[in-house]
Amino acid sequence: MFLLLAMVVLTLGVWAGAAQEQNSCLICHSEIKVDYLESVHTGFGVTCIDCHGGDPMTLEMQKAHALEAFFRGTPQRTEIPELCASCHSDPVKMKPYGLRTDQYAEYQTSQHGKLLAQGDTRVAVCTDCHTAHRILPAWEPRSTTHPENISQTCAQCHSQRDQSVHSAALAQGNTKAPTCATCHGVHGAAPPGVADVSKACGMCHIAERTHFEASPHKKPMDEQSIPECVSCHGSHSIEPPDRKLFDMVCTRCHSASSKEQLVGQKIKTLLVAADESLREATQLLEQAQQRAVDVSAYRSRLIEARSYFLQALPVQHSLDIVHIEELTRRAKSIADDVRGGLHSLQGVFTVRLLGLTLVWIFLLLVIVVISLVLRERQGERL
Amino acid sequence: MNALARVRELLRAELRQQAPYHLNLWHLLGGLTLFLLFLEITTGILLMVYYRPSADEAYESVFYIINDVQLGWLIHGIHGWGAQLFILLVLVHVLRVYFHEAYRERELNWVIGVVLLLVVGAFAFTGTLLVWDQKAFWGIDAVRRVIADVPVVGKAILYFLWGGTELDANALLRFYVFHVGLLPWVAIGLVMAHLYLVSRQGIFHRSGVGAQTSGQTYGDVALRGLLLVVLSFGIVLTLAVIFPVELAGRADPLVYQSVKPAWYFLPAYGLLKLVPKAAGVALASVGVLGLLAAPWLGRNSWVAWGLGMLGIAIIALLAAYGWRW
Amino acid sequence: MSENETEGSYERRTFLSKLLGGALTVGIVGVMGAIMAYLFPPERRVFNPTRRRMRVARADEIPIGKGKQVLFDGEPVWVLHLKGGWIALSAICTHQGCIVHWDEKRLMLNCPCHAGLFDVNGNVLAGPPRRPLKRLRVSVVRDEIVIGPGEG
Numbered sequence: 001m002f003l004l005l006a007m008v009v010l011t012l013g014v015w016a017g018a019a020q021e022q023n024s025c026l027i028c029h030s031e032i033k034v035d036y037l038e039s040v041h042t043g044f045g046v047t048c049i050d051c052h053g054g055d056p057m058t059l060e061m062q063k064a065h066a067l068e069a070f071f072r073g074t075p076q077r078t079e080i081p082e083l084c085a086s087c088h089s090d091p092v093k094m095k096p097y098g099l100r101t102d103q104y105a106e107y108q109t110s111q112h113g114k115l116l117a118q119g120d121t122r123v124a125v126c127t128d129c130h131t132a133h134r135i136l137p138a139w140e141p142r143s144t145t146h147p148e149n150i151s152q153t154c155a156q157c158h159s160q161r162d163q164s165v166h167s168a169a170l171a172q173g174n175t176k177a178p179t180c181a182t183c184h185g186v187h188g189a190a191p192p193g194v195a196d197v198s199k200a201c202g203m204c205h206i207a208e209r210t211h212f213e214a215s216p217h218k219k220p221m222d223e224q225s226i227p228e229c230v231s232c233h234g235s236h237s238i239e240p241p242d243r244k245l246f247d248m249v250c251t252r253c254h255s256a257s258s259k260e261q262l263v264g265q266k267i268k269t270l271l272v273a274a275d276e277s278l279r280e281a282t283q284l285l286e287q288a289q290q291r292a293v294d295v296s297a298y299r300s301r302l303i304e305a306r307s308y309f310l311q312a313l314p315v316q317h318s319l320d321i322v323h324i325e326e327l328t329r330r331a332k333s334i335a336d337d338v339r340g341g342l343h344s345l346q347g348v349f350t351v352r353l354l355g356l357t358l359v360w361i362f363l364l365l366v367i368v369v370i371s372l373v374l375r376e377r378q379g380e381r382l
Numbered sequence: 383m384n385a386l387a388r389v390r391e392l393l394r395a396e397l398r399q400q401a402p403y404h405l406n407l408w409h410l411l412g413g414l415t416l417f418l419l420f421l422e423i424t425t426g427i428l429l430m431v432y433y434r435p436s437a438d439e440a441y442e443s444v445f446y447i448i449n450d451v452q453l454g455w456l457i458h459g460i461h462g463w464g465a466q467l468f469i470l471l472v473l474v475h476v477l478r479v480y481f482h483e484a485y486r487e488r489e490l491n492w493v494i495g496v497v498l499l500l501v502v503g504a505f506a507f508t509g510t511l512l513v514w515d516q517k518a519f520w521g522i523d524a525v526r527r528v529i530a531d532v533p534v535v536g537k538a539i540l541y542f543l544w545g546g547t548e549l550d551a552n553a554l555l556r557f558y559v560f561h562v563g564l565l566p567w568v569a570i571g572l573v574m575a576h577l578y579l580v581s582r583q584g585i586f587h588r589s590g591v592g593a594q595t596s597g598q599t600y601g602d603v604a605l606r607g608l609l610l611v612v613l614s615f616g617i618v619l620t621l622a623v624i625f626p627v628e629l630a631g632r633a634d635p636l637v638y639q640s641v642k643p644a645w646y647f648l649p650a651y652g653l654l655k656l657v658p659k660a661a662g663v664a665l666a667s668v669g670v671l672g673l674l675a676a677p678w679l680g681r682n683s684w685v686a687w688g689l690g691m692l693g694i695a696i697i698a699l700l701a702a703y704g705w706r707w
Numbered sequence: 708m709s710e711n712e713t714e715g716s717y718e719r720r721t722f723l724s725k726l727l728g729g730a731l732t733v734g735i736v737g738v739m740g741a742i743m744a745y746l747f748p749p750e751r752r753v754f755n756p757t758r759r760r761m762r763v764a765r766a767d768e769i770p771i772g773k774g775k776q777v778l779f780d781g782e783p784v785w786v787l788h789l790k791g792g793w794i795a796l797s798a799i800c801t802h803q804g805c806i807v808h809w810d811e812k813r814l815m816l817n818c819p820c821h822a823g824l825f826d827v828n829g830n831v832l833a834g835p836p837r838r839p840l841k842r843l844r845v846s847v848v849r850d851e852i853v854i855g856p857g858e859g
Contacts, residue, residue: 176837204835206822292629294449296781303783307805310820356623362737363616366730370609373723377602428745450749453741 023047023056024064035134044097051075051083078116080125081107106188113188122157124189129153150179164238178204198228205229207314215318226253241313243272267316267324274309274328277335281305284342293345298338305334397601402585405598408482409585410607411475417611418468419573421618422505423566425461433512435558437551440514441632448627459622465506467618469646472502480676480690489677491579496674498572501565506646508561514554519633521641522557523549531659549635643704649697652704669693760855763795766847774809779854784843785809785816786852789827795845795854796829802836816840 025048026033036042049056054071055064065071075083085104087093094101107113112123129145136143144153148170151162161167162180169177183192183200192200202209212218212228221228232249233241246268254260281302288295312327432451434443447454476499479485485492511522526549529539537547543560545552630639643651654662672679672693680686761779763786769775774787776798783798783806796816798806805820815832816825823834830839844855 174837176835206834207820290628290631291626292445292448294445299781300778300783303799303804304806307820310803310805314820352623356620359619360616362730362734363612366612366727366734367609369723369727369730370605370612373720373727374602374605374609376720376723377599377605428742431746446749446751450751452744452747452749454745456741457745 024059025049025052025054025056027059028061032133035131039133039135040137041135046087050087077121077125078119080127081113081116084126103187106186109190110185110188111190124157128156147175147177147179150181154180160236162236164234164236165240166238195222197230201229205314208317211314211316211318211320214320217319243268243275263319263321266321267319270321270324270328271309271312271316274312274332274335277332277339278302278305278309281335281338281342284339288342288345295342295345298341301334301338305331305338308334397599397604399600401598401600401603405585405603407606407610408478410603410610411471411478412580413607414610414614415468415471415475416573416577418464418471418614419569421464421615422461422468425457425464426562426566428457429461430562435512435555437514437554437633440512440554441629444513444515445629448629455626456619456622459625459627460618462627463621463625464618465509466621467614469502469506471614472499473646477694480680481687483680483683483686485677485680488579488583491576491583492677493674494572494576494579496670496676498569498576499673500670501569501572503646505561505565505569506644508557508565510644511554511557512561513629514633515630516633516637516639517630517641519549519635520639521643522553524641524643528654528659528663532663533660645701648701648704650700650704652700652702652707655704655707656700760853763845763852763854766850766852769852772811772814774811776809777854779843780856784854786845786854787827789814793845793847793852794827795843796825796827797841797843799841800836801831801838801840802834807840 026036029048036048041047047056048054049070052072052074053069055066055069058064063069065073081104088099089101089104091101107126108117112125115123116125131144136145138145138147140146141148143149151167151170155161158180166177166179170179181189182203184190198209198212208229217228220226221231231252232245233239246264250261250264254264281298285295285298285302308327308331312324312331315323315327318324429447432443432447432454434440444458447458449455451457476495479492479495507522507525510518512518526540526544526547529536529543530547532539540547543553543556545556642648650662650666653666656662657665676686676689680689759780761777763777764775769786769788771788771790774785777784777786785796785798785807787794787796787809798816800807800818800820800823802818802821802823805818807816807818807823807825810817814827816827816829817823818825818834818836821835823836824832825836825840826832828839829842831837842858844857846853846855
């Protein structure tokens with residue numbers, strides 16, 4: 001009942017609002033009505049005429065679309081950025097909404113904006129990403145600019161879809177995972193320059209970047225304009241890092257028998273050894289836990305070992321063997337320790353078996369004595 | 383001191399009495415279950431020292447018994463494996479009595495025996511939950527679903543046994559009360575009645591009372607019993623050491639785990655898999671009633687054997703079906 | 708049957724009975740001993756972490772701005788002394804499980820693995836972590852800092 005009442009009130013409210021606005025455009029352009037009413041503009045009084053001009057007070061087509069009423073129809077693609085910017089670049093207008101005003105300025109620096117200025121109308125303008133009528137804030141899941149939809153939005157024109165570990169993370173609901181816009185820029189979209197690759201990746205992979213900057217790779221790669229991170233990890237098809245990278249990518253620049261390739265193999269060996277040791281220890285721990293063995297003392301140590309190993313992963317970008325060796329050695333020695341400790345827990349079982357054997361010797365003795373007594377009694381009776 | 387000497391003399395006199403000549407190892411099975419009952423009660427009381435019957439602490443306290451308490455793993459293992467052997471021996475005892483047709487003229491004692499069998503089942507059923515690990519939780523929860531589907535009385539049964547329609551802390555406490563507070567008294571009372579009737583009515587023998595002197599006294603029988611007791615104790619001990627009890631992780635009501643029931647509940651499980659739940663419960667009840675009525679159904683020796691074989695075949699098939707699926 | 712043999716068999720019988728009695732006594736004493744061992748209270752008296760508390764330090768041992776890392780229930784925990792009071796945070800980063808460090812200068816917790824940053828309330832400031840650090844209860848009992856499980 002209450003629900004019904006609320007619905008009635010709501011409908012009345014919407015109807016009253018529409019009547020007040022006297023927006024007659026939507027009566028004929030009903031195909032746009034749904035989209036427009038959902039958009040963020042509706043709630044803040046931005047109406048059709050703000051972009052399209054015309055007279056919203058009449059139902060006569062001629063009058064409504066009269067030039068005297070500043071009717072302009074569908075804006076030209078080249079005009080659109082400027083049209084949007086007429087409000088969105090105005091700090092006074094945007095202040096109450098807490099919105100930024102630098103989007104137009106950024107757009108002009110973007111590849112899109114630059115080409116548009118040269119008269120190329122095939123590039124993206126505001127409405128291509130934000131849609132024309134159903135403009136939603138980026139945090140709304142249905143929005144074309146929501147992180148989960150961005151990849152699709154860009155793919156309307158660009159064929160390089162993100163098929164990397166990043167999009168997989170995004171699909172799993174990790175909203176911190178990067179989208180196209182994270183690396184290429186939002187309104188100032190442009191491919192990062194060769195020199196900027198490590199900066200773009202380093203926004204998130206801070207530790208990796210710091211260690212890479214300190215590595216002997218940095219200088220020669222900059223000098224020869226070899227893009228940094230992507231040379232080994234790829235760009236739009238980044239896979240989760242794997243030990244096989246050491247065998248695949250080093251030889252792209254270094255010969256198979258070179259000293260550099262050996263360094264790579266050395267780092268690989270160190271990391272793999274620590275990783276295997278950690279894995280085995282974790283497995284043993286889980287098994288022991290299944291058997292209801294108390295392993296709490298080993299759990300904290302394993303957390304420590306894992307921490308050292310994970311620290312070694314970014315450090316490997318520095319190619320600093322000593323540092324990597326120290327971290328992996330710590331991880332491995334703790335993990336080995338835990339493994340030893342868990343194995344020795346099984347020694348308890350041996351002790352138990354020994355005890356059982358002693359008990360059985362005693363029980364057999366008792367059984368022998370009982371049967372002797374029985375035989376004796378039987379012999380007596382005969 | 384005088385009184386003690388008198389008791390000793392009485393016991394001696396009792397042991398010197400002649401035992402029937404046909405008394406053999408089969409007849410000691412029932413007595414052996416008595417020892418296992420004693421073993422279960424003793425270890426059970428010991429476990430109660432450290433066990434805490436609350437959903438927050440039950441699993442941790444069992445974990446504690448196994449890991450921290452000296453010999454706790456052994457006491458727990460003996461309690462668990464002893465229960466398995468106990469059930470096995472009770473079943474063998476029932477079969478022995480049935481196929482020896484020892485229920486003749488001892489109908490009341492047969493009925494008491496069958497009720498004891500059900501009590502043992504109830505012990506096993508309530509006992510499994512107390513560990514409060516994943517296996518126990520989902521095993522019992524499966525039974526909850528079955529009972530909830532029983533028309534008319536299902537909900538009432540749940541409210542009585544589970545203390546509600548959910549398997550929660552309340553249910554755990556209730557199972558604990560049944561397991562350590564109610565069932566032991568019922569079992570001890572029934573066992574006493576069972577033994578009293580055996581001593582009153584004598585050991586059954588098909589060809590009438592064995593009048594001829596057997597040459598064996600009850601002392602010999604007791605010694606042979608002791609032999610079996612020592613042997614079975616050793617077996618339970620060995621099982622407890624070699625196959626230590628494994629816990630399947632703390633019970634998590636939000637993480638389902640498919641659990642096979644214990645072997646002694648497999649026939650019931652198979653039956654419920656085979657037919658709709660309500661019908662399965664009804665059929666199982668009919669089966670129990672049939673077992674209770676065995677002395678009257680099996681007046682004729684041939685009929686008794688036929689029915690017995692048929693029953694065993696059905697139960698075995700159902701168990702196999704339950705095991706397979 | 709000679710007198711001698713009967714005598715001998717009688718002796719053997721009493722010997723065997725005594726042996727049996729002795730063996731049974733030894734067995735019962737053994738079982739009793741095992742039960743006594745079982746009943747003797749074990750070292751670790753409190754087994755349930757949800758009912759546990761842990762003393763960290765005396766309050767004056769950790770000056771304002773300093774922290775102390777301790778192990779609680781097998782997991783590293785930071786106990787921080789701040790101007791506003793005490794805070795206990797799990798030291799396990801919510802990203803991949805590294806142990807975070809307390810940065811006294813910047814009043815932040817940072818993760819050495821992927822540069823995750825947390826503020827003193829455990830909230831994520833920057834980096835890949837998405838969930839805040841788990842907080843534990845901490846209180847000053849007389850002059851001692853005590854932590855326990857549960858929301859702090």
